[in-house]
Amino acid sequence: MAGIKLKNIQKSYLVEDRNVPVLNGIDLDIPHGQFTVILGQSGCGKTTLLRLTGGLEPADSGEILWEGNHKTAFVFQEPRLMPWLTVWDNVVFGLKKSEQNKEKIQSLIGTVGLSGFEKAYPSQLSGGMKQRAAIARALAYEPDFIMMDEPFAALDYFTREQMQKELLRVQKVKHSSILFVTHSIDEALILGDRIVVIERGMVKKIYPVETPAEERNLLDDGFISLKRDIINNLNFIN
Known part of the structure; x- marks a missing residue:
């Protein structure tokens, strides 16, 4: 490895x-x-x-x-989410359509504790939730x-x-x-x-x-x- x-x-x-x-x-x-x-x-x-x-x-x-x-994937001090995209769309941002396995992405969002917030926008999230979304986005890339x-x-x-x-x-x-x-x-x-x-x-x-x-x-x-x-x-x- x-x-x-x-x-x-x-x-x-x-x-x-x-x-x-x-x-x-x-x-x-x-x-x-x-x-x-x-x-x-x-x-x-x-x-x-x-x-x-x-x-x-x-x-x-x-x-x-x-x-x-x-x-590699990066997570910075600021979440750097796209404000016009939902949590779901931010997590899959940068992935090809063929890589966007719905069950896998849903599991990942659940893993970082954001189940139920898939359709929420960054402005509707707390600071910690935004960072969770940023971590999920990094993990979705499978680095x-x-x-x-x-x-x-x-x-x-x-x-x-x-x-x-x-x-x-x-x-x-x-x-x-x-x-x-x-x-x-x-x-x-x-x-x-x-x-x-x-x-x-x-x-x-x-x-x-x-x-x-x-x-x-x-x-x-x-x-x-x-x-x-x-x-x-x-x-x-x-």
Whole structure:
């Protein structure tokens, strides 16, 4: 099955006639079937890493190697739904007619908890519901990887917590491979099978999280210790 290997990835941007390095030699294996979280402070290069991995823009140098098929879907901070389309039409947007299996799409909408809202328009949905529709649209594409750039950052605490649980449930049901960017240590600990800490455009440390997601308690001594270690490594407060 598909995995992704990043080898010595370099990326910089031209800012006011000055070359500003963003990624400085990233080496990283991203396994298939896991929830990989990219964690770091704002400006550390994590979104750039996601965009390069997903093919939205090229690296200056290095290699991004896919093992197996190369099919990606994206979920961003904003749901980016088409306001003139219903939930159903947004979910199937981009699919060929031959790919729009009604039973499959209906099951998918049910999986993200939107049964009964198939004919609703984005303006009639809450923020969390819009993000569920965006996740359903990504899943309908049947990607090898879903790239998610802080998709819950704009949500209130309770909606964010609900969406985290919803995403974990969907990932378990669909066996999805997810690359997820966040600057929240707690979110990384709640979601990730692997937490990749990025600092100054480099991979500083990778933390495997072996406790099943449904059994995690961030107040347990083990998770408190892990959070403290991440904070010390990044030298910031979440």
